[in-house]
Amino acid sequence: MNSEIKMIARLAAMARHPAAHGLTDDTAHLDGKILTHDTIAEGVHYRTDDPPESVGWKLAAVNLSDLAAKGAQPVGALLSLTMAPPTEGMADGEWEDRFLTGLDAACETYGMPLIGGDTIALPAGAPRVLGLTAIGEAAENVPTRDGGLPGDELWVVGTLGDSMAGLAQLAKDAQAAGALVDIYRRPVPQLAAGKAIAPHAHAMMDVSDGLLLDATRLAMASLCRANIDLACLPLSAAFTKVRGKGRKARLFAATGGDDYALLAALPPGKARKLSKSLPPGTIFSRVGTLADGEGLALVHDGHHVPLPEHLGHEHRPASPAPDSA
Amino acid sequence: MNSEIKMIARLAAMARHPAAHGLTDDTAHLDGKILTHDTIAEGVHYRTDDPPESVGWKLAAVNLSDLAAKGAQPVGALLSLTMAPPTEGMADGEWEDRFLTGLDAACETYGMPLIGGDTIALPAGAPRVLGLTAIGEAAENVPTRDGGLPGDELWVVGTLGDSMAGLAQLAKDAQAAGALVDIYRRPVPQLAAGKAIAPHAHAMMDVSDGLLLDATRLAMASLCRANIDLACLPLSAAFTKVRGKGRKARLFAATGGDDYALLAALPPGKARKLSKSLPPGTIFSRVGTLADGEGLALVHDGHHVPLPEHLGHEHRPASPAPDSA
Numbered sequence: 001m002n003s004e005i006k007m008i009a010r011l012a013a014m015a016r017h018p019a020a021h022g023l024t025d026d027t028a029h030l031d032g033k034i035l036t037h038d039t040i041a042e043g044v045h046y047r048t049d050d051p052p053e054s055v056g057w058k059l060a061a062v063n064l065s066d067l068a069a070k071g072a073q074p075v076g077a078l079l080s081l082t083m084a085p086p087t088e089g090m091a092d093g094e095w096e097d098r099f100l101t102g103l104d105a106a107c108e109t110y111g112m113p114l115i116g117g118d119t120i121a122l123p124a125g126a127p128r129v130l131g132l133t134a135i136g137e138a139a140e141n142v143p144t145r146d147g148g149l150p151g152d153e154l155w156v157v158g159t160l161g162d163s164m165a166g167l168a169q170l171a172k173d174a175q176a177a178g179a180l181v182d183i184y185r186r187p188v189p190q191l192a193a194g195k196a197i198a199p200h201a202h203a204m205m206d207v208s209d210g211l212l213l214d215a216t217r218l219a220m221a222s223l224c225r226a227n228i229d230l231a232c233l234p235l236s237a238a239f240t241k242v243r244g245k246g247r248k249a250r251l252f253a254a255t256g257g258d259d260y261a262l263l264a265a266l267p268p269g270k271a272r273k274l275s276k277s278l279p280p281g282t283i284f285s286r287v288g289t290l291a292d293g294e295g296l297a298l299v300h301d302g303h304h305v306p307l308p309e310h311l312g313h314e315h316r317p318a319s320p321a322p323d324s325a
Numbered sequence: 326m327n328s329e330i331k332m333i334a335r336l337a338a339m340a341r342h343p344a345a346h347g348l349t350d351d352t353a354h355l356d357g358k359i360l361t362h363d364t365i366a367e368g369v370h371y372r373t374d375d376p377p378e379s380v381g382w383k384l385a386a387v388n389l390s391d392l393a394a395k396g397a398q399p400v401g402a403l404l405s406l407t408m409a410p411p412t413e414g415m416a417d418g419e420w421e422d423r424f425l426t427g428l429d430a431a432c433e434t435y436g437m438p439l440i441g442g443d444t445i446a447l448p449a450g451a452p453r454v455l456g457l458t459a460i461g462e463a464a465e466n467v468p469t470r471d472g473g474l475p476g477d478e479l480w481v482v483g484t485l486g487d488s489m490a491g492l493a494q495l496a497k498d499a500q501a502a503g504a505l506v507d508i509y510r511r512p513v514p515q516l517a518a519g520k521a522i523a524p525h526a527h528a529m530m531d532v533s534d535g536l537l538l539d540a541t542r543l544a545m546a547s548l549c550r551a552n553i554d555l556a557c558l559p560l561s562a563a564f565t566k567v568r569g570k571g572r573k574a575r576l577f578a579a580t581g582g583d584d585y586a587l588l589a590a591l592p593p594g595k596a597r598k599l600s601k602s603l604p605p606g607t608i609f610s611r612v613g614t615l616a617d618g619e620g621l622a623l624v625h626d627g628h629h630v631p632l633p634e635h636l637g638h639e640h641r642p643a644s645p646a647p648d649s650a
Contacts, residue, residue, distance in 0.1 A: 003408065003421070004446060006422075007418060007421050007444060008444055010422065011439070015440060017439070017440050019440040020438065020439065027441060028403065028440035031400070036441065037403040037441060037442050037443050038443050039405040039456065044445065075355065079362075080362055080364040080405065081336070082454060093329075093331055097332070097335065100336065104339050114336070114339050114340045115345040116352060116361065118456070119332060120364050120365070123366075123368050126451055126454075127447070127448060127451050129407060129447070129454035131443070133362055133403055133458040135360070
């Protein structure tokens with residue numbers, strides 16, 4: 001949407017304060033606090049038939065993932081809750097009640113207390129729009145997107161593609177269940193790993209719109225080229241069982257988005273030592289490097305791979321990409 | 326809406342952190358910062374035909390008014406902007422561009438830099454939902470709603486009823502213009518007055534939903550009764566010219582809401598000295614007292630006045646109250 005790109009450019013021009021960092025990051029950094037706000041809309045960022053608990057969990061998780069990418073410790077959240085007329089098949093207020101149950105669970109799990117917000121009523125027929133402002137205590141080193149250097153290694157925390165593969169299953173069958181659907185519904189923000197990596201990262205961000213798109217953003221901000229090796233993508237067993245390990249599956253995982261993973265640019269050799277300080281079981285994978293140049297270069301098994309038409313999603317879609325058969 | 330009241334009660338139960346103050350205030354107080362979030366929706370909080378610049382200005386002003394009630398100095402804001410398909414008669418993106426012009430003007434005027442946020446696209450036909458999180462530097466004394474004492478005087482900063490009178494004019498004639506329409510479209514948050522009063526106030530809040538409703542809330546939180554004298558309401562010349570000075574006009578002004586005024590509980594005699602430190606031209610009016618007891622008592626010219634059915638609006642409406650002829 002062209003007007004949206006123009007609008008984001010105008011917002012960046014308005015945000016001249018140093019705390020805004022030109023809106024090139026997902027968060028603001030003000031007086032030792034990291035602040036982020038994410039808004040999700042029914043039918044855009046989640047399916048109308050998604051369980052409300054899952055929507056509440058994800059609204060918290062998407063903000064927590066932004067804090068994780070800064071190595072920040074959550075300290076509070078403000079909720080913007082819109083009340084809509086009863087959802088089909090639910091009692092009045094049931095959707096919102098279950099939504100709050102999911103939100104509360106995520107806030108409890110990650111120690112982010114709800115400290116304020118606003119509740120408003122929407123007209124009949126309006127899609128719900130839900131927002132959360134998350135506040136974190138800034139770490140001593142707050143990595144941005146633009147500190148990557150040629151020669152840095154690109155590392156990913158977490159696996160890629162699970163959530164979009166789960167969403168594709170739901171698009172085919174609303175009753176689908178299993179590990180991939182679970183990850184789509186209840187993603188895990190990488191807070192502890194983010195905290196461990198932040199002091200050492202030249203650059204870090206969360207992978208929310210697809211690795212290829214987000215790596216390109218990090219590389220552009222850092223005035224480098226990103227080299228990504230598709231053979232190195234972290235794929236879960238649940239993912240490869242359903243979609244295989246071929247190039248098509250890898251491109252799906254690298255462009256789908258909705259991953260709640262972290263992407264870090266680390267000095268060569270740093271990750272080996274660092275990996276010992278990550279929570280047990282953390283999946284931590286070297287997926288490429290930064291180099292002199294610009295843009296993105298893709299290889300697979302030693303062969304150059306042409307870039308796909310879409311590197312990722314500007315917004316997390318509520319329906320899978322057309323090629324997600 | 327019953328389910329909404331239940332939901333707010335549930336949110337208050339979730340917000341156990343001291344920074345939340347049980348959600349009894351409009352703001353959170355965290356580590357020396359005051360945080361507030363207000364969300365407005367098309368057709369609920371503003372008219373679809375309101376100039377977009379006015380909507381942007383008001384979204385900033387409604388949050389600034391919450392900061393003013395705490396005596397806080399604005400230090401930053403995060404915007405949640407939804408992009409909708411082109412509004413009738415406007416080019417693609419024009420509504421949002423003009424909205425940002427109004428928001429930027431208010432942010433510039435009151436020194437609140439935009440430091441972050443989120444921009445999302447909405448499906449066709451969805452009403453716009455716009456949110457702002459405002460952050461302020463906390464004053465040494467941060468007044469809450471619950472500190473009022475029997476014997477305190479109740480003082481109002483600003484005039485009452487102008488905005489709703491302007492809205493009533495627009496409801497009759499969308500081309501209406503004049504001082505009241507101007508106040509509806511470009512309200513002034515009382516930041517400087519709030520800062521001057523905060524060190525001395527036992528309790529303070531902004532009057533946004535109608536004086537009678539907000540005074541009742543302050544009195545309830547302070548375990549007192551509020552006595553309000555309708556004869557003392559601050560009414561502007563523009564207001565009395567259009568609606569007169571009679572009891573009906575006074576009740577309209579005291580219950581309409583959308584006022585961006587402040588209500589403070591002050592120790593007796595404090596206001597006289599305090600008024601010298603207010604910005605020149607500030608309208609500062611003693612409208613009543615707090616007393617032992619509970620609820621609200623209304624007098625006018627020495628006579629007891631029965632309470633109106635509606636003391637105010639739970640949400641700022643986009644159409645005037647039915648009695649606003």
